[in-house]
Amino acid sequence: MNPVAVEDRIALEDLLNAYCAAIDARADADAAAAFFVSDGVLDNSSLGSPIIEGRAAIAATITGMFGSMAGLEHYLSNFLVLEANADSARTQCYVQAHGRPNQGEAFAMRGVYRMDARREAGAWKIARLGFSLPS
């Protein structure tokens, strides 16, 4: 069923679990951005956001998000490895997100994360993370 060994299947799921834990903690933008490879891409263009390229720019974007949000929760599920070779993988999962801006109303959003991952020095990192609303 899985195009990767079970250790990689779990490591890839946990990569996104750990990234979301860092984002939702709203404490350390650099630590959150460190889950990306140095040339990683954060693509929330489906929500009208510019595509962010590079870990430094991602850290700046996350810093901005931490500054504007009083609460963030990303409930992940339905993880799948769609294809993979030795050091890269294309994955998807579902997300139910809740946000509470400093200004304005709390919101809820559901959709799909598509994550391309790359193995660097033995550890999986996020190469590209894109969000889509449900099809």
Add this chain to the structure above:
Amino acid sequence: MNPVAVEDRIALEDLLNAYCAAIDARADADAAAAFFVSDGVLDNSSLGSPIIEGRAAIAATITGMFGSMAGLEHYLSNFLVLEANADSARTQCYVQAHGRPNQGEAFAMRGVYRMDARREAGAWKIARLGFSLPS
């Protein structure tokens, strides 16, 4: 804890993840039905639907559902293998579902999927999938 090897535990969870991805994509009913064994059973009788037997009938039911729904999302969690032997397994998970019919109001539903799975030619397939509302 688990009555199966970890590879099977993950393969069984991913079987249902992949089936729900196919259902939620609303694109290819035959591909979705192909996750079932040829004599598979789809049991939504708890919702008043007839029990569907056989992959062809399941494909027809899924085709009908694709025709009536403008949106489908199945958020899975809490996967458990309840019992298993070499080539069959009884599993359950929780599901939070959202649907948007072409006609009428969007709805949300929560409950439990009980999946019996059978291994055929080395691959796990759905032998029976039943939905229940929360107890």
Add this chain to the structure above:
Amino acid sequence: MNPVAVEDRIALEDLLNAYCAAIDARADADAAAAFFVSDGVLDNSSLGSPIIEGRAAIAATITGMFGSMAGLEHYLSNFLVLEANADSARTQCYVQAHGRPNQGEAFAMRGVYRMDARREAGAWKIARLGFSLPS
């Protein structure tokens, strides 16, 4: 990525899946409490509840909860092993909970479970389970 073997990573996640299945079934408080070690701790102090210590006291608390609730659902996700050694582990996951008291209104709650686990006679058990509202 993971500080434990994949078999333990899955066994720890399934420990909490199985505990929540027992809780949500509202049928057998002793069976639910048996997922704890004998000196286990149930800490819902973030909700104003006293901290419950010991399996017998936990079983009594669960019995009380079963008596007051007509429905319970705990949707788990985002499981992570934070640290571990051979026979103990510190983990967290997210939970989306729904409750329906016998008296009063149904409620929904989201947050984080922090579970310390201990391996006894080869099986992982809950040493401490604490709930926190989202940060």
